[in-house]
Structure formats: C-alpha cells, structure tokens
Amino acid sequence: MDDIGATLAKAGKQLVVEAGSPCRAVINELVLRRILNNLLDNAFHYAGGKPVGLRLHCTGSRVQICVLDQGTGIPENQLDKVLQPFYRLDPSRNRGTGGSGLGLAIVQQLAQFQGWKIKLKNRTTGGLSACIEIPGTSD
Template identity: 40%
Template sequence: EPMADRRGASMGVEYHDTAPVTGVRTQLLSLVRNLVENGVKYSDGGDTVRLTVTRRGKEVEVRVSDEGIGIPEGDHSRVFERFYRVDRARARDTGGSGLGLSIVRNVVQRHGGSVELHSREGQGTTVTVRLPSKATT
C-alpha cells in the first residue's frame, strides 16, 4: 500500500473461500507483488487497484485489476516477454525493467498454473492467475 499511497491510488483486497496453494513462498509472494506493483504503477491518482483471491474448484484464482492506462491490444501477446516494455517513454516515467510480468509467467508455469491478461487502453487491466489448490473440495 505505501506505493499506492505515493501514487494517489487506493488498494482494495478481497478474499473469498480461499484454499492453500503448495509452492515456493518467496516466488508466490513475488508473483503477487509484481502484479500489484504493475497495477499501481500504471494507475493515476484516484484509481483503485484490486487484489482478489478466490477458490474456484480445485484452483485458487488471484486477480489483480486496475483502472489505469491499459495496454494496447497489439501488445497483449508480448507483455509476458522478458524486458518487453509497451512504451519506452512511459518506462522512463514509471521505472522498472520490463521483467515484472515475465517473472509472473515464470512463477505460474513453475507452479502448474495459468495466467491471462485482459486490458483495454484507457480503461485498465486485469491479470488473472490460476494455481492448483492443495486443498480438496
């Protein structure tokens, strides 16, 4: 939340019927941190970034949504590549190396999950991660 405060964004966190996920704790924390930091980084003052964790059958869904600048459709397929930046000029303003979503994808793959991105330019971005739950339904 300190980063959100500095950018003037607000943070919302929701947990719904969650279940444990087996994995490397530091990697899973890195996954969530990268998603939240991206949401905050590309949001303006007054925008909300939401982290939602929900059990869906045998999976746990981690969803981060923002109301920020969004990602042009032509860049959707490349944002998970290492060092890829949507806009070099914007990269200078926001910082970062273009590794955040690449790290997310790598952690998700190592944990047997999936990741998808939905974004509309000017309307925000939602990244949804699904990881196998260690709990039985």
C-alpha cells in the same frame, strides 16, 4: 498476505481486497509474494493514483488471484508480448515512464515453473486484470 496490504497503506496506496471463501492450495509462498509484488507494482504504476483491487476466487479445482487496476490497459495485440523479457509498451528506457520490461516476464516464468498460469485481460470498465491461476486442492 496482510503485510503486503500494510506496506502499501504505509506508502499511501489504496488496495481493495475482495476475498471469497477460504482456499486450499499447495504453494511456494515466496514465489507467490514475488509475483504479487510485481503485479501490484505495475498496477499502481499505471493506475494513475486510483485504488487497485486484489481479488481471490476459489473453486475445488483452482485458486485465482487477480490484480485489478483502473489504468489505460494494454492494447489487445500486445497482451502476450508484455510477458516477454525486455518488452515494453513504451520503447524508451526512461525509468520514469516504466521499468526494464522484466517485471511481467519474471511473473510469467515464476508462474510457469510452479505449474501456474498468468492471464492478462483488459477490463470492460477500463484498466487491466492480471490473474494467477493455481491448481487447488479439494481437501
């Protein structure tokens, strides 16, 4: 995952990584990369030039990877809706104000196919926390 941070740094974007103890989980790396790229793209789009956080937290039974932005967040009544295909907070289709409404839907579908969960939550400090929960191994 170091290459994701290096690519973002080359693009002038600041990613702050917080990693606890090492984790063990059986994952499809390509799927995880796609999910993280989509979440990071969204986070940087809405962060208003502020740094974005990437946090890794592990327990014996799960791995949690969270992308944390400092943007405006998402209205509570729309947190589940933004995971649906083609749903956008901005109803216009202007590429400058957002995408097609597929990024988070792709994240949701990929995670479900892997048996993972996606949780979106507004942060008390502002912005959004988008977390992937992956079953871990205790080996």
